[in-house]
Amino acid sequence: MIEHVLANGGAGGTNLDPLFDEAMFWILAVLSVSAGIAMICVRQAVHCALMLAVVMLSLAVMYAMQGAPFLAFVQVIVYTGAVLMLFLFVVMLIGVNSVESLKETIRGQRLFAALGGIGLAALLIIGIGHAAIGTAAPVTSASNTDNLTGLATLIFTTYVFPFEITSALLITAALGAMVLAHRERSGPKPTQREVARRKIESGQVQPEPPPGVYALHNAVDLPARLPDGTTTDRSVSAAIVQRDLQLGRDPQGVVAADLADEERLETEEQLEADVRGREEQ
Amino acid sequence: MSPAHYVFLAVILFVIGAVGVLVRRNAILIFMSVELMLNACNLAFVAFARMHGNLDGQVVAFFVMVVAAAEVVVGLAILMAIYRARKSASVDDASLLKY
Numbered sequence: 001m002i003e004h005v006l007a008n009g010g011a012g013g014t015n016l017d018p019l020f021d022e023a024m025f026w027i028l029a030v031l032s033v034s035a036g037i038a039m040i041c042v043r044q045a046v047h048c049a050l051m052l053a054v055v056m057l058s059l060a061v062m063y064a065m066q067g068a069p070f071l072a073f074v075q076v077i078v079y080t081g082a083v084l085m086l087f088l089f090v091v092m093l094i095g096v097n098s099v100e101s102l103k104e105t106i107r108g109q110r111l112f113a114a115l116g117g118i119g120l121a122a123l124l125i126i127g128i129g130h131a132a133i134g135t136a137a138p139v140t141s142a143s144n145t146d147n148l149t150g151l152a153t154l155i156f157t158t159y160v161f162p163f164e165i166t167s168a169l170l171i172t173a174a175l176g177a178m179v180l181a182h183r184e185r186s187g188p189k190p191t192q193r194e195v196a197r198r199k200i201e202s203g204q205v206q207p208e209p210p211p212g213v214y215a216l217h218n219a220v221d222l223p224a225r226l227p228d229g230t231t232t233d234r235s236v237s238a239a240i241v242q243r244d245l246q247l248g249r250d251p252q253g254v255v256a257a258d259l260a261d262e263e264r265l266e267t268e269e270q271l272e273a274d275v276r277g278r279e280e281q
Numbered sequence: 282m283s284p285a286h287y288v289f290l291a292v293i294l295f296v297i298g299a300v301g302v303l304v305r306r307n308a309i310l311i312f313m314s315v316e317l318m319l320n321a322c323n324l325a326f327v328a329f330a331r332m333h334g335n336l337d338g339q340v341v342a343f344f345v346m347v348v349a350a351a352e353v354v355v356g357l358a359i360l361m362a363i364y365r366a367r368k369s370a371s372v373d374d375a376s377l378l379k380y
Contacts, residue, residue, distance in 0.1 A: 170350075
């Protein structure tokens, strides 16, 4: 199927089966619009990013269907692969705990936003509806060359100056990101000796046990158990505890059940050992 | 499908993105909505390229993608700086200039 879509090479090329073309379009249109609506409605930032990925991948298939295989690949590699991963990185760095409150700070903001959106949609659809958008142009000699060759020719002849400017833009963006994300060190860098001394003074020399150590399950949300039998909350990521609280679960619930289980096992073993001891006597 | 269908789909996606920018208050989600709007524009460009039977629209869409990538990098770096200073990514909190 994908070869079928990608075989559609030139700019105006429509060698797709019309029925297939139509079915694909409607499936992708419904998928992308519903994912877009879900994107602006869901509360979790990570779910939002996943919805955006759905929209972007549907658009990539649409590019391929419209005779733009190069753009389809760029969409998948650059947008879905790089830009969205960058978004996810930043979400994981700063926003994964912060669920947006659904309280409106400006009264009637949602209502007016929805009204404005409907107005904008009406304006654009009526305006574009009045413009005569023709059917796809037939494949001409200018466009029936290979899509990649044609794009390369255009970029390096007609659009060579914007292309050069793009390089300046990218370098500026990289520098800007470095400058903005750079944190100035306020004090001198601690030496190895100072780090060691601070560690000894804090009373915690060894690293924290990872979650699940000595517990009955080896899961990330299960706090490790210290040698004295108590559990340590510091071994579980705060984000996981936060998530448990959000979902209305008791973060310690599994641990309590585990401890009860273990006690029961121990008493059973004890009883069995007693019975065996009596039989031997 | 005729290019008009794709253009109308692009309009709908653009409006969804615009509403997202107006409604959401987390700066990251606003950024994602802006990305959705840019993607919608790209779809329209590709549809117009197919309508005219040349590749200029695709070249423009390609440039839009490049600029969007640069914009995301700088925007997210600014967001990180704001978060580091204020411990919040909500656009409501950055209101120092108001008073």
